[in-house]
Amino acid sequence: MAEQSVLQFKTMLGNLLKARFPCLYISTWEEERALQVIDKVVHDTELIRTTRKLFTWNLTDGIKGEGQSGKEETKTPLKALEFIEKYTEPAVFVLKDFHIFFGGQGRLPDFQVIRKIRNIIPALKLSTPKNIIFLSPTLILPKDLEKDVTVIDFELPSFLEIERLLDDMIDANRDNERITIELSDEEKERLAKAALGLTLQEAENAFARAMVENGRLCIKDMDIILEEKRQIIKKSEILEFIKSDLNMDDVGGLENLKRWLKKRDKSWLDSAQRYGLPAPKGVLITGVPGCGKSLIAKAVGATWQLPLLRLDIGKIYSGIVGSSEENMRRAIQTAEAIAPSILWIDEIEKGLSGMNSNGDSGTSTRIFGTFLTWMQEKKKPVFVVATANNIQSLPPELLRKGRFDEIFFVDLPTLRERMAIFEVHLKKRLHDEEVKGSFHLTEAVMERLAQKTESFVGAEIEQIVVAALFEAYSENRAIEEKDLYKAIDTMIPLAVTQAETIRAIREWANVRAVAATSQDYRVEYQQPSFPEKEEKSPAPAEDIRALRGGRTIDF
Structure with a gap:
């Protein structure tokens, strides 16, 4: 399939040369590779009926080619165009870096050069087969030549x-x-x-x-x-390369989501094509803030050993008309250029907050439309991981099947998940034997800690561990289990302060998203049995326990 794109380029170039298209434009950094392909095409009698001589031009050497070693008088662009006009044999002239005369990037266009090109175009169509190919790393084309120049895509190596x-x-x-x-x-x-x-x-x-x-x-x-x-x-000023040493073992719980992701590892390899599998489009992860959505995105990149790119939608927006849409297209092109890759869009709902307003003259709508079309039609293996806290604010077009492969809901961690989160954070920090002291991270200790932290999110559990270590550090002693309990007692979880918000998120996800937590971990949701915690928790926490979000589907 990848080799097919090279053949398609040769066929297209051959057809354009046969059809006497006067001026072609190839934008690529791979000058030598492009010249090798062009050379094969112009001398291939199966691709073009009349083979042509191949000449190249650059500002320092002038015109060089078959029987032409470079002439001093053809170094200027006007003299080079005059040489092309007067040449009487079938030929293709590759003009390198000619875009510098077309303006852009702070330069004014050279109107004499542009006029000369327009003057010789009729002769190129009618005389001996001759074609001009502009070869440049940058696509810059003045409006005066837009109707006369055909742009050809030259793919990166297959x-x-x-x-x-x-x-x-x-x-x-x-x-x-x-x-x-x-x-x-x-x-x-x-x-x-x-x-x-x-x-x-x-x-x-x-x-x-x-x-x-x-x-x-x-x-x-x-x-x-x-x-x-x-x-x-x-x-690139829009995308950020995230280097992460995390793996799926660093994520406590969320076994259902982790299994789903594991099954799609290596799906971009040829071995997956034997099963007729397309590259997965992506996953939308929503849920309670602080429950590990961003952590999962980082772990996927490290586990799959693919480049992880974070798209900051705030950087997409620009004050110049049309620049925001161009920034989105450039971000997509960059992600595709280094595919297979993972594109992480954190808190996607914030970037699309202006969708239903007229305050930005429709810029948000156009950016969103570009992203939706790409998600639906993309051919390159770019796996999109989008996270959202308030998924209710996302437009329905984004949520339908065909955009994302699945929508997962990350709920408040269950008892077993809280035990796993405590284990991850304590093992990650307790390396020094003097700091560890007589503290032993046993199953019983983890269960006691998990029972005391019902309705706590993963980020809060991490801060409990950090606070306990600060307590021990301030007294220059080893950590003790009571330090963790003290940190728990002084922290008010988000499930209490934002109980109504979390309930609304959970109600939405109950029928619209798949639970990231596996069924065997969710048993305690149906049978809560923490009387000690229930007595201490304010009323909103009881309301939280009454409803759990996400459909029960195990992968």
Whole structure:
């Protein structure tokens, strides 16, 4: 499929040349690779009836090509265009970096050059087969030429091209005693897939760096590939590359959601295509604030070993007319360029808050429309993880099937989930034996702590552990179980202060979203048995226990 795109480009270019399209525009950073493909097309009698000579032009060398070593007098753009006009044999002229004469990026257009191009276009259509191809890393086209120039997309290297490059590098270093190759066929595929979105030069640099860094090439070198992709994101002001060392074991509970995600790991590999599986579109995670929605997004990136990009919708909006829509398109293009990747949109409802108002002249609606269309039609393996606290404010078009694969609701943690969260945070921090002292994290301790923290969210449990450690630190002693109880007693959970809000979220999710917590963890929801806590909790907490959100579906 990836190789098909290269063939499609050759076929399209051949057809445009045969049809005497006078001016074509290819925007790419891979100048040499594009020239190699163009060279194959202009000399292929199956693609074009009349083969053509290939000439190139740049500002420092002038026109060079078959029988032309570069002339001083053709270095200026006007002289180069005159040479093209007077040339009498079939030819294709590739003009490099000609966009600098078209204006944009703070430059004024060169109107003489633009006028000269328009003057010679009729002759290009009628005379001996001749075509001009503008080859540039930036697409800049003045309005005067919009009707005369055809823009062609030149895709980044396909998976097969990158795999071929990797094979060539492995073969070239197989007898090198200083480099060890430790890759199975599946691991080689994953490494090549991870390099999708890089140019061939960038991919070659990444593989070479992996080989020399520790004298071996293995699946652990995936981080080096991701580092190359991180360089692309650093140049974007809208997307942020998130580096996370978390994994699914660092997320307490939410077993249903974790199982669903685990089943979709590696779904972008060719092995999934044998089952006729499409790449998953994404997941929308809603629920009570502080229950681990953002944590899941970070864990997915690290577990799947894919680049995790965070889209700040606030950065999309710009005061210049049309810039906001362009920023959204650019963010989508960047995410697709380094696919397979994960696009994380945190608190998506805040970015779409202006949807039903006229205060922004419809900008929010247009941005939302661009995002919806992409979610529905996207072909590249970009997995979208969107989180929302107030899902009721999201438009219904976003929630229907076909946009996201599933909508999960993250509820207040159950007893077993609270035990798991305490275990994660205490084990993560209690490394020093002097700080740990006689404190032992047993099943009984975790159960006592979990029973005392009914209706507490994961973020609050983490702060309980932190507060207890501060208590021990302030007295320069080891932590004790009573420190944790003291922190619990002094904290008022969100379930009490925002009881009405949480109830409304839960009522919405009860029939519209799937519970992130598995059925066996949710037993206590139907049979609450914490009399001690019930006596101490204010009335709103009892109301919270009366209703649990999310449909019971186990994956």
